[in-house]
Amino acid sequence: MIPFTKPIIKEEEIEAVKRVLESGMLAEGKVSREFEKLFSEFVGTKFATVTSNGTTALSTALEAMGIQPGDEVITSPFTFIASANSIAMVGGIPIFIDIKPDTYNIDPDLIEAAITEKTKAIMPVHIFGMPADMKRIMKIAEKHDLQVIEDACQAHGGSINGKQIGNLGHCATFSFYATKNILTGEGGMITTNDEELYDRMLMIKNHGRGKHGGYSHYQIGYNNRMMDIVAAIGVEQMKRFEFVINERRKNALEYDKFFSEFDEIKPQVEDDGFQSAYHLYAPSIYSDKITRDEIVSALRDEGVGSRAVYALPCHKQDTYLNIQQWRWAKFVDYPDYSKVSLPHAEEIGARHFDIPVHPSLTGAEKDSIKDSFRKILA
Ligand SMILES: Cc1ncc(COP(=O)(O)O)c(C=O)c1O
Incomplete structure (x- = not known):
C-alpha cells in the first residue's frame, strides 16, 4: 500500500529529544522558546507561542480575542471539526457560511450577509493548505470592526503573493499533529503581531500567570503548554521545512498536470498569487460513471492510500445537530443547525477525495498512482 501520509522523523529528532530528556528539563522552556523563534521568523510575525495542540491554540486565541458566550464567529463548515468546536468551547456560536467549490474555502461574497450585532470574529480555514482569500476577508473585517483568526492548522508554508499564511489575520493557529507539514505528534502554535493579544494568550495558556511565570495568578487560565520534548522535534522539523514544502508542491503540480487529461477530475484551485501548502491533495470527481466512494475503494484495491476526510461537513455532524446538549446551550441561543443548508460544502463533501x-x-509510487487512475477511469 502506498501510504496516505508518511512522517519524516530522523536521527536529528531522536538526538534532539534525547538531549532534552538528558537535561532533565522536560516541560515548556528554552527549547520551546527556540521553536517559537524559528517559527515566527519563518511566518514573519513579531510573536509566536507554543501550545499543547492546534485545538488549544484555537481556543486560547479565541479567548484572548475576547470571544464571550453568545458571540458569533463566522467560519467554514468544510473543515476538521476542531475549527468549529474551538468556537463552541469558549461559548461562541459557529456561524457556518458556504465555501467556493473551486478553492473549498469560505466564499467572501457570503460573509457580510452573515454578520449580525453578535458577530465578533471571522475564522477562515486554509483548507488542505490552500490560502483563503485573506485580502477580501480583512477588508470586510475592517469595515465591520471584526477580528480575524486564521485557522492555519493545515497550512504551514502556504502564502499569498509571497506573504506567509499565519501573518495575514490578527492572529493564526497551527497544528503539529503527526500528519502535518511540520509535525511533533501533538502540538500547536499561535502567531500574531499584536503584543497585547500575545500577552493575553500567554496568561490563558498558563493558568493566568503572565509573562514572568511564578505563582502569582491574574485570571483564570488553563494548562495549554507544550513540552520541550515536543518542541525539540519541532526545532528539527523546521530545519527541513523548505524541502518538505517544495516536495509537496512538486508532487501536487505533477498531479494537476496529470488530471488535466481527465474532464471528470477537478483539482482544488490556486488563485493567482496564492500558493497552497498542500497538506492534502484533494481533487473532486464529477462523473456519471463512478462515485467518490467507489473511486476511494478502487484506489485502495490498487494499493493507493486514499480517503475522503470531510465527507460530512461540520453542520451535518451530530455534534451540531445535537448542540442543545452542549453545556453552553443553557446560556446561549444556538441556531437550529438541522436547517442550515450549504450546497457547495455538501457537494464538495460528497465529491472530494x-x-x-x-x-x-x-517517482515509482507517483507513476503507480497515475496508472491506477488510468485504469479506474478508463
Ligand atoms: C483545520 C484544522 N483545525 C484545527 C485542527 C486541530 O489541531 P489538533 O489536532 O492539533 O488539535 C486541525 C487538526 O487536525 C485542523 O486540521
Whole structure:
C-alpha cells in the first residue's frame, strides 16, 4: 500500500529529544522558546507561542480575542471539526457560511450577509493548505470592526503573493499533529503581531500567570503548554521545512498536470498569487460513471492510500445537530443547525477525495498512482 501520509522523523529528532530528556528539563522552556523563534521568523510575525495542540491554540486565541458566550464567529463548515468546536468551547456560536467549490474555502461574497450585532470574529480555514482569500476577508473585517483568526492548522508554508499564511489575520493557529507539514505528534502554535493579544494568550495558556511565570495568578487560565520534548522535534522539523514544502508542491503540480487529461477530475484551485501548502491533495470527481466512494475503494484495491476526510461537513455532524446538549446551550441561543443548508460544502463533501502528496513519495509510487487512475477511469 502506498501510504496516505508518511512522517519524516530522523536521527536529528531522536538526538534532539534525547538531549532534552538528558537535561532533565522536560516541560515548556528554552527549547520551546527556540521553536517559537524559528517559527515566527519563518511566518514573519513579531510573536509566536507554543501550545499543547492546534485545538488549544484555537481556543486560547479565541479567548484572548475576547470571544464571550453568545458571540458569533463566522467560519467554514468544510473543515476538521476542531475549527468549529474551538468556537463552541469558549461559548461562541459557529456561524457556518458556504465555501467556493473551486478553492473549498469560505466564499467572501457570503460573509457580510452573515454578520449580525453578535458577530465578533471571522475564522477562515486554509483548507488542505490552500490560502483563503485573506485580502477580501480583512477588508470586510475592517469595515465591520471584526477580528480575524486564521485557522492555519493545515497550512504551514502556504502564502499569498509571497506573504506567509499565519501573518495575514490578527492572529493564526497551527497544528503539529503527526500528519502535518511540520509535525511533533501533538502540538500547536499561535502567531500574531499584536503584543497585547500575545500577552493575553500567554496568561490563558498558563493558568493566568503572565509573562514572568511564578505563582502569582491574574485570571483564570488553563494548562495549554507544550513540552520541550515536543518542541525539540519541532526545532528539527523546521530545519527541513523548505524541502518538505517544495516536495509537496512538486508532487501536487505533477498531479494537476496529470488530471488535466481527465474532464471528470477537478483539482482544488490556486488563485493567482496564492500558493497552497498542500497538506492534502484533494481533487473532486464529477462523473456519471463512478462515485467518490467507489473511486476511494478502487484506489485502495490498487494499493493507493486514499480517503475522503470531510465527507460530512461540520453542520451535518451530530455534534451540531445535537448542540442543545452542549453545556453552553443553557446560556446561549444556538441556531437550529438541522436547517442550515450549504450546497457547495455538501457537494464538495460528497465529491472530494484525498491521495498521497507527502514528501517521501517516490517517482515509482507517483507513476503507480497515475496508472491506477488510468485504469479506474478508463
Ligand atoms: C483545520 C484544522 N483545525 C484545527 C485542527 C486541530 O489541531 P489538533 O489536532 O492539533 O488539535 C486541525 C487538526 O487536525 C485542523 O486540521
